[in-house]
Amino acid sequence: MEILSQAEENYLKAIFKICESEEKPASTNAIAHELAMTPAAVSDMLKRLSAKELVHYKKHRGVTLTNDGAQLATTLIRKHRLWEVFLSDVLDFSWDEVHEIAEQLEHIQSDQLINRLDKFLGQPKFDPHGDPIPDADGKFAKRKQLQLIALEEGEVGIVVGVMEHSTAFLQYLDKMQLGLGVKVEVLEVYEFDNSMRVALENNQILTISSKVSENLLVQKQA
C-alpha cells in the first residue's frame, strides 16, 4: 500500500470515526464538519480516495471504508493512542494536552518506530482517556463498560473512560478528581434533570449533571 498524505489520512480517520458511532455510511456533511472543511472539499477528496480504493463511494450515497481503508485508519488510531500514552506516561503531559500533539505524531511513517514504541511502553491496551489501542493486527480490546448515567442508586462503578474528549470536559474532571480508575458510588439520582449525587473513594461527595454522567464510562462493581 502506497504512502498517503496527511490530508488523506485525516479523511480516513474521520470516516472511520463517523461510521463507528453511527452505523451507516459517512455523509459528506458529517465528514466536512468533523474536519472543519467545506463539503465541496470533501466531495473532491472522496473521488481521490475512491480511486485509490480506500473507500466505497457512490455519489450522494455517503462513503464507507474498504478493507484497505479501514486497516489504514486503524493503524492511525493505534499510532495516535500509543503516542498519547507516551506523552502522558513518559513526558508527563496531562490528558487534556496529549490529543493535539498526537494528532501530529500519528502521521510519522515508520512501522519499526511504532512497534518499538509499543514495546517500550509495555504494549498498553488503553490510552490516557481510556480508549482502546488496537494491537498490530488491528484488534481492539473489549471491555464491559457503561455510561455512569446508567447506574442506579447504590451501585458502584470505576471510571474507565470518557465519551467526550474536549479540553473543557477533561479539565473539569481533573478538578473534580474524576480521573481514570476512580471508584464512584451513586448516592442519589434526581429525576428532575437526571443529575446525581455521587461519592468518591476519598469520601468526597459531588453533584454532577447528566451531561457529565452521560460522558463518563464506568465498569460496574459487584
Added chain:
Amino acid sequence: MEILSQAEENYLKAIFKICESEEKPASTNAIAHELAMTPAAVSDMLKRLSAKELVHYKKHRGVTLTNDGAQLATTLIRKHRLWEVFLSDVLDFSWDEVHEIAEQLEHIQSDQLINRLDKFLGQPKFDPHGDPIPDADGKFAKRKQLQLIALEEGEVGIVVGVMEHSTAFLQYLDKMQLGLGVKVEVLEVYEFDNSMRVALENNQILTISSKVSENLLVQKQA
C-alpha cells in the same frame, strides 16, 4: 513567528547546512542539490522565504539566513538531534537508522514537547553521531576535535563524531567496532595513500583508508 510548512523548514535547514560548511551565501544550485530539487523550485521558494524575512536574498547572489531564519534552523537541528537521541537511547535504533525517522519527527510543532523530551533524555549535548545539540537558546557545545587523519604515528584519540553520515559509512564503522567513545592509537601511517594502521582498545588492529580517517572525528589524548 508564524508556523512554517515542512517544505519551508527543509529549505532553512539546507541553507543553514550549506552556509555552515562553506563560509559564503548558499547558491541556488547547492540548495537544489541538497534537497534533490530543481534550481527553479529553489528560486521560487527563495522568494517566499525572503518575503517572510527568513533569508537575505538578492537575485543571482545566493542567500543567507536572517536572524529569524537562523533561529528557526537551529531549533530544527535541536529537534532533529534530540529525536535521534530518543530513537537511539530509548528505542534502541542503531545510529544508521535514526536520521530518516528524525527527519520526520523534527517537523512536529510543540515547544513543550521538545523541552520535555530534552529533560527526559537528560539534556544530552551530543546526538548518536556525536553532533552537538543546540540548547534551548540555540547555543552549540564546542569540543576540541580533529580528524583522525590529522593524528601522527603514536598518537591516541577517542572517537567523538563523524563527518559523513551515510548509512554505508556508519555500518562500516559498526563492523569495525569504531563507534563513539572508542580509543584509537595510530600505529603507522602509509605515506603512499595515507591509509593507517590503528589499534583499538580491545587490541584489535585495523587498517583504514584515508577516506575513513578523514571522516572520523577524534579528541586527542595526552
Added chain:
DNA sequence: AAATATTTTTAAGTTAACTTAAAAATATTT
C-alpha cells in the same frame, strides 16, 4: 405529489510546491 428545504456535487478559482524549457545573468576561458 408538488413545493420547499437540505445535501451533495460540479464548476471555476486559489495557493504552495513542484516540474520542464527558455531566457537572462554571471562566470570562465581563450
Added chain:
DNA sequence: AAATATTTTTAAGTTAACTTAAAAATATTT
C-alpha cells in the same frame, strides 16, 4: 574583451488540497 559555459531566473504548466458560488440530486414538508 569577446566567446563560451555555467548558473540562475522567469515563464508556463502540473498536482493536491483547499475555497466560493451555482447547479443538481435527494429528502422533507405541506
